[in-house]
Amino acid sequence: MLVTVTSTAPNASTLSHLLHKHPDRAQEFALSVGTAHVFYPEASDKRCTVAMLLEVDPIGLVRNKRFRGRDSATLARYVNDRPYASSSMVAVAIGRVFRTAMNGTSESFPELASSPLPLEITVAALPARGRETEGLVAQLFEPLGWQVDETAVPLDPDFPQWGASPYVDLVLRGNVRVSEALRHLYVLLPVLDDAKHYWVSEDEVGKLLRAGDGWLSDHPLRELITHRYLAHQRSMIDEAGELLAAQSRLSALDDIPAIAATVAADDPRPAPLALQRADAVVTALRDVGARTVADVGCGEGTLLKRLVADPVLTAVIGADVSSTALARAERTLNLREASDRQRARVRLIQSSVTYQDDRIAGLDALILMEVVEHLDPERLPALESSVFAAAAPQTVIVTTPNSEYNTLFDSLPAGTFRHADHRFEWSRAEFSAWAEEIGARNGYGVEYRTVGHVHPTLGAATQLALFRKVTDR
Numbered sequence: 200m201l202v203t204v205t206s207t208a209p210n211a212s213t214l215s216h217l218l219h220k221h222p223d224r225a226q227e228f229a230l231s232v233g234t235a236h237v238f239y240p241e242a243s244d245k246r247c248t249v250a251m252l253l254e255v256d257p258i259g260l261v262r263n264k265r266f267r268g269r270d271s272a273t274l275a276r277y278v279n280d281r282p283y284a285s286s287s288m289v290a291v292a293i294g295r296v297f298r299t300a301m302n303g304t305s306e307s308f309p310e311l312a313s314s315p316l317p318l319e320i321t322v323a324a325l326p327a328r329g330r331e332t333e334g335l336v337a338q339l340f341e342p343l344g345w346q347v348d349e350t351a352v353p354l355d356p357d358f359p360q361w362g363a364s365p366y367v368d369l370v371l372r373g374n375v376r377v378s379e380a381l382r383h384l385y386v387l388l389p390v391l392d393d394a395k396h397y398w399v400s401e402d403e404v405g406k407l408l409r410a411g412d413g414w415l416s417d418h419p420l421r422e423l424i425t426h427r428y429l430a431h432q433r434s435m436i437d438e439a440g441e442l443l444a445a446q447s448r449l450s451a452l453d454d455i456p457a458i459a460a461t462v463a464a465d466d467p468r469p470a471p472l473a474l475q476r477a478d479a480v481v482t483a484l485r486d487v488g489a490r491t492v493a494d495v496g497c498g499e500g501t502l503l504k505r506l507v508a509d510p511v512l513t514a515v516i517g518a519d520v521s522s523t524a525l526a527r528a529e530r531t532l533n534l535r536e537a538s539d540r541q542r543a544r545v546r547l548i549q550s551s552v553t554y555q556d557d558r559i560a561g562l563d564a565l566i567l568m569e570v571v572e573h574l575d576p577e578r579l580p581a582l583e584s585s586v587f588a589a590a591a592p593q594t595v596i597v598t599t600p601n602s603e604y605n606t607l608f609d610s611l612p613a614g615t616f617r618h619a620d621h622r623f624e625w626s627r628a629e630f631s632a633w634a635e636e637i638g639a640r641n642g643y644g645v646e647y648r649t650v651g652h653v654h655p656t657l658g659a660a661t662q663l664a665l666f667r668k669v670t671d672r
Contacts, residue, residue: 200253200285202293203240204380205319211247214316215239216307217377218249218300228296232256235292253285253292284366285325287389294385294406301385301410303378315344315374320384322369324352326392336367339387342419345373382410390427403429404439408549412522416443441578442520442551472651472660476598477502479650480568481509483665487594489563493518495552495586496570500528507532507545516559518550525549553581555589564594572599572621579633587641587666595643595666597634598650600624603657627658634664642669 206214215222222242228235233256241248294301305312327336327349337347348370351363375383386407407415407428415421421443429435480502484492490513494502497517506515519525525547529535534542550556552570559565565586574582586595600617602624611617616624625633631647638645643666649659 200255200283200289201250201321201323202253202285202289202384203248203250203319203321204377205246205248205321206316206377207246207319208311208316210244212242212244213308213311214247214249214377215242217305217312218297219305220249220296222247222249228292230292230295232288232291235296237296251289251292251296253289255288283324284392285322285388286392289322290385290388293381293388294410297381301378301381303376312378313376315376317374318372318377318380320369320371320380322371322384322388324366325349325369325388327365327367336369336391338420339390339424340371340383343373343379343383343414344375345371345383347371379414382412383414385410386415386424386428390424393427404435404442405549407439408442409522411443412549438554441553473501475651476568476661476663477505479648479661479663480566480596480598481505483594483596483648483663484509484564484566485511487564487665487667489594490514491562492516492564492566493559493562493592494566494568495550495559496520496567496573497528497547498524500531502566502568503528503545504531507541513544514562515545516562517545517547518552518556518559520549520551522549553578553585555585557589559592560590562590562592564596565590565592567595567597569598569600571597572616572618572624575622583637583641587637587643591641591668593668595664597664597666598661599630601630601658601660601662602626604654604660607654607657607660625662627662630662630664634666638666643667644669 204214204218208214212222220226220237222239225236225238228237230253232253234254236252236254237249238252239247239249303312325336336349340347349367350370352366352368353359354361354364371380407425411418411424415424418424422440425436425439425443429439484506490511492506492512492514493516494506495518497503497519498521500517503515503517506512517525517528519528528547532545534545534547537545546558548556548558550558552567553574567586571579571582586592600621603626605611605617605624606613608617634645634647637643646665646667648663648665649661650663651660653659
């Protein structure tokens, strides 16, 4: 199976730097499916082409239980197209051989790595079996900025009356970032194959989200892509669908301004409510003596910036479902210019508050600042399981709007929420009932604090629950 990537950009030979593969020598990579060969048929400043030839080991596949798949008990284990077709195994090879390039980083040419380039990609003998509609290849790639040229491969050139085979020779042309182009192939080749010739692991959803970052959540065939990439496994499909929908909502809400409170406190110029929330969280962290902390749902890193500036904190993790938000958080924290010691204290991870992530387990404190109200109510038990039961920090700090206070916002119509993505907003009694049940089930005591202006009957603008693990149960 042969895949080529050609650049015709000025100084086209810089493609080798973006791919982290030297053009003057052929390289081999031992893979679980066989051997990948990488070489450059041409490498000049006007035109540069890299080729990846995947040599599949069919005998090794038969002997390896990991690659038997759904045809493991049939003759298809021995007689199949795996050594000849650009199937999901090519995606495995791309992920292994061009892993660094897929991340979009280049120390030599950082500007080129982040810029679209004129590219031409060829994929030979691409399986497109089981297409529900004609033109699926174009429907998958054209929304991503590619011009698609697909040529059906005949069953036998000597017998044209037999018609076309379920394979196409594919040519893609477009102005696309190299990292994005590789990630498009990594996801969409298994989708067109509609089969995975290896064990679909628990991390498959994470692989899809990382490779689909920036394009999958808004793709018109997102549902089909998710179903096929995840080998039609319902639990994984549901999880990926929820996370992708969340990314899409967050992207659409980027330009929606937050509603500002118009109620004056004793100070004629009170601090913004968002700043008061951050102050309250930092105060709570100091009160409990936290030294390792994760801001789950960190967004663009406003609170993280405060946390990183506190020398008492030895480890700070920012977690968010949106990689776009994490990229902005990295810029907010200016991590590229930070010292090695500072970077060692900080970690940004893509994660969701509704499923278990061992990377945030066992910390002193987890922060959910204005997070819970963005979840559908039926997902709250998953939050409880992942945060309070699995991660089990010593302290959990939760802030959320007080719905009773909403009548004091002049710009907020009656019966509406403070933010377009809020799924609910709790009264003080509702928040307290939820928090008490969570604490009782998971061994936490709960302390309630007010944030912002406090109305004598309606309470504070924001309510805060400070959960502390009870040592003697």
